[in-house]
Amino acid sequence: MPNLLSIFSVMFLPILITIIILYGIKKKTDIYDVFIEGAKEGLHTCIDILPFIIGIFIGIEALTSSGAMDFIEKAAAPVFNFFAIPEELISLIFLRPVSGSGSLVVAERIMEISGPDSLVGRAASVMVGSCETIFYVLALYFGVTSVKKMRHSFTAGLIGYIAGIFASVYICKIL
Template structure:
């Protein structure tokens, strides 16, 4: 699988640059404008990242994750999910910055290219901050009763969590 994925990034970049030239876009102007937006959004995310990375590193240092992982181990073995990534799965729908902070801690503890690191990456990358999206979108039009949105979206998130585990088993 790694054989294909090394072509993806260069191909995407080459395609964008060629297509942009063909459409007579000011390539470098567009690039720097976009990169500037990237800096701004990173800076605006920084305060919450600082708060949450600190909280996650406190949990890690207190031994909480080791205790929780040990406690979850029997359940996780039964359902086939690595116990180390389950806390991330629970955090993902609630907070984006929180789950990125947690992913960072998992990647550093177990290694980004380990099975646990890969599973955690896929888990964080293939689902959204469900509660946040529901609150923002329905809140914007004054809807409070969201009918079956939460159960439907959360069931999909759980399916996504299992699929993340299987995808790493499948593609390596």
């Protein structure tokens, strides 16, 4: 089975590109021009997204550099202890909704300290893989699309995130 997956992963992109080219030829489309137009649109999207990404990273750096994150962790520790959530996960829990890459760094640090097979390491891995970066997604998608009313998006995202936190910890405790 691992050999089959390895072959599939190596062949996936060449096969996909071949299918797209053959489809374009069948539809008599100027494939190169369509590709260039898509690349131009992609660059415009990158330029539109960039200010939101910069703003998020500046906010994260301000929180961590000022010591505010340490203060928040210490203040929130009793609440997390009440719900039997390990204190080592607090910084990951607070950072994950804001930054995926920042939370990966925190998860790596957690695993270096606690070990990847510990409860904390496993729970951190599950959180990184299953909990969404709510604020990042909302800032990015709603900012780029100029949608002003998020309606229930934030509430639903936050409820899902909290459920993901509890599920990550309690499932890892059970297993």
